[in-house]
Amino acid sequence: MTEFADLSPDDLAVAELYRSLTPEDFELVAPPPGLWAAIEAETQTQTQAQVEATENAAHVAARQAPPTSQTPRSEPTSRAQSAVRAMSRRGVVRFTAVAAVAALALVGFVAARRLGADPERQLALVELTTAGLETPEPTASGTAELVEEGGHQVLHLHLDRVTARSGEYLELWLIDTEVSGMVSLGTARDGAEYPLPAGLSISEYPIIDVSSEPYDGDPAHSSRSLVRGVVSI
Amino acid sequence: MIAVPAESDDLAERFVAGDGDALRLVYERHGPLVHSFCRRTVGADAAADVTQEVFVAAWRARDRFDPHRGALGAWLMGIAKNKVFDVLRRRRVHVVDTDPVVATDGPIEAAPDPVDGIGDRMVLAGALEHLAPRARQMLHLAFVEDLTHEQIAARTSVPLGTVKSDIRRALSRLRAQMEGGDDRVR
Numbered sequence: 001m002t003e004f005a006d007l008s009p010d011d012l013a014v015a016e017l018y019r020s021l022t023p024e025d026f027e028l029v030a031p032p033p034g035l036w037a038a039i040e041a042e043t044q045t046q047t048q049a050q051v052e053a054t055e056n057a058a059h060v061a062a063r064q065a066p067p068t069s070q071t072p073r074s075e076p077t078s079r080a081q082s083a084v085r086a087m088s089r090r091g092v093v094r095f096t097a098v099a100a101v102a103a104l105a106l107v108g109f110v111a112a113r114r115l116g117a118d119p120e121r122q123l124a125l126v127e128l129t130t131a132g133l134e135t136p137e138p139t140a141s142g143t144a145e146l147v148e149e150g151g152h153q154v155l156h157l158h159l160d161r162v163t164a165r166s167g168e169y170l171e172l173w174l175i176d177t178e179v180s181g182m183v184s185l186g187t188a189r190d191g192a193e194y195p196l197p198a199g200l201s202i203s204e205y206p207i208i209d210v211s212s213e214p215y216d217g218d219p220a221h222s223s224r225s226l227v228r229g230v231v232s233i
Numbered sequence: 234m235i236a237v238p239a240e241s242d243d244l245a246e247r248f249v250a251g252d253g254d255a256l257r258l259v260y261e262r263h264g265p266l267v268h269s270f271c272r273r274t275v276g277a278d279a280a281a282d283v284t285q286e287v288f289v290a291a292w293r294a295r296d297r298f299d300p301h302r303g304a305l306g307a308w309l310m311g312i313a314k315n316k317v318f319d320v321l322r323r324r325r326v327h328v329v330d331t332d333p334v335v336a337t338d339g340p341i342e343a344a345p346d347p348v349d350g351i352g353d354r355m356v357l358a359g360a361l362e363h364l365a366p367r368a369r370q371m372l373h374l375a376f377v378e379d380l381t382h383e384q385i386a387a388r389t390s391v392p393l394g395t396v397k398s399d400i401r402r403a404l405s406r407l408r409a410q411m412e413g414g415d416d417r418v419r
Contacts, residue, residue: 010408011401014408018372018376021358024273025355025358027269032281035264039285180323220319220322
């Protein structure tokens, strides 16, 4: 291809790819109509979890402040405001005016719900153990508490002496009883909360598993489980 | 490598900033691409679920996307490829007796190549839509009909130097759309 002798290798690679295009590559099939609603629901869960985390941080800070005259009825508002201020300071979220109002309302709602009668409902408490696992740390243990919060299921993870192998990290999984399917919930961390994907049934993926994973870019389970438990609902 | 945002508007910036409305627009713009890719790789039944996973993962990892280093469509395709690999791997996971230990029957070497190729070609096909008709025509003449630059100049009545610069510019614009940036998100 002397015609293209002056093109960079990257450009030539694009040209080669262009040559290999098939009509099928241009065919687009729109996702099913309900899919956006599912994505929206799941990403809102995430946003609410972030807001709650910040709200908790603000709550801790408020408790450490010197006591003043008791005005519990105004607490949700002031807490919500400090939470929003804290978020802006850290630049965690860039708020537009509308989003700030919405977040304020949401935090207010969360705070009010915390003070109210029905904060969250425990669905299951699972002991995580090393039973049946080959592990270098037999005293590793933990718990996974499944709760329902505002119509969403959230897993609260607590780990004790569960450490990844040198140069590796911990990953949290839900696995089905046939071990034919699994869902990664991401990096496992003591004290962390994991909103379950909307539509995922814990009874279909009842095995809660923490593994040690190398940074090798391989998304599959390493087969090195450190602790594990089974949810029974 | 690429100094200007590959998206023509500020949608990518708004997405990275956490604007929920931007996520909807990103989904409207790139949902058909991701979904179609998933249909071709994991099948029609699983495609919607995987598409959902891709956009949720993208939203959660949005701070890892750099609009100055890549195009959003290519970045989403990178996530989609990783999700598809996950699904294909899971389908190959075998049960080892009753012990719930996960194992695969060796490295999966055959799967990634076609999946990668399909994803790259679909991103390229989408990027072509944004080229001017003349640039698309010249790419076709140069790389499908294999005409020389001089033949293209004669065919299109465009000066030879313009043919060369059009083709070069078209390729680099396409390359910018193929660049996804951080591809470790999954």
